[in-house]
Structures are given as C-alpha cells and as structure tokens.
Amino acid sequence: MRPYYSKKVIKHFLHPKNFGEIRNPDGIGDTENLRCGDVMKIYIKVKKGKGKEIIKEVKFETMGCAPAIASSDMICQMVKGKTLDEALKIGYKDIADKLGRLPPLKIHCAKLAQTAIRAAIENYKNKKDKNDQKRKT
Ligand code: FES
Numbered sequence: 001m002r003p004y005y006s007k008k009v010i011k012h013f014l015h016p017k018n019f020g021e022i023r024n025p026d027g028i029g030d031t032e033n034l035r036c037g038d039v040m041k042i043y044i045k046v047k048k049g050k051g052k053e054i055i056k057e058v059k060f061e062t063m064g065c066a067p068a069i070a071s072s073d074m075i076c077q078m079v080k081g082k083t084l085d086e087a088l089k090i091g092y093k094d095i096a097d098k099l100g101r102l103p104p105l106k107i108h109c110a111k112l113a114q115t116a117i118r119a120a121i122e123n124y125k126n127k128k129d130k131n132d133q134k135r136k137t
Helices: 007-014 066-079 084-088 092-098 104-136
Strands: 027-032 039-049 052-063
Touching (some): 027 104, 039 066, 039 104, 052 066, 052 084, 052 104, 066 084, 092 104
Antiparallel strands (some): 039 052
16 A cells, blocks of 8 residues: 655655744745644745845744645745745745645645745745835825
8 A cells, every 4th residue: 555645745744844933034924824724934035136035044844734834844945045036936846846746635735835935935025015105195
C-alpha cells in the first residue's frame, strides 16, 4: 500500500526550515480554514532594488495538520528570493506538486498556504501605500 503522505510532506512536516516569526516584518498573512480550524501565519521581509521588490526573508507559524505545516514550509522555500509578482503567480497546485503529492482531502492545506503568502504580500503593499500617502501629505 502506498503511504498516505509523500516523503517530501513528511520531511517538511518533521524538519521545517522556515518555521518561526520575523520581528518587524514588512508584511503578515494571517489565514484560517474555518472548516478544519487550521491557522497559518506567514511573515515576509522585502528588499527593494533596481526597480524590483524581492522577498528576502520569509517565515511561518502554523497550527495545523502535517500537510498544512509542509505546505507552509514549501511556500516559504518557493518564494524566497522571488519578486512579489513571481510569488503571486505561485498557486496551490504548484505547492502540492513540489510536495510530491497531497491526498485530495488535503489539497485545501496547500490552498491555505497560497492564501497566506498572497495575504502577506497584500499586507505589505497596503502598508507601503499608506506610507507613500503620508509622505505626500
Ligand atoms: Fe485543514 Fe490541513 S486539515 S489545513
């Protein structure tokens, strides 16, 4: 019988490399799946240069199932060093593919990670817009 979770899911669940909090983050994505109760928070630090904004640091805190933790760790790994636009293009299927495979009942865990990173980027952009407005007034 094939194991329920892929080796990659188990590896990222047991040994996540991006777990933790970033102090004074540039953006926070805070999400929850109301049906299962899993909670995910992603923090980002953004570096600006040569007209591009790049995610230079990213961490997560997740309270949830093994695929939720593995998806959180994987999305952090996937967006590190990417521009905001590149990070926004990453979808839940990309996260699931990188994890080898997710059981159909657990695909929403990857969706939660997609929502969390997009929320963190949106939070960063909103803060930046507010700061730009303040500078103008
Ligand atoms: Fe809901 Fe994993 S069971 S995010």
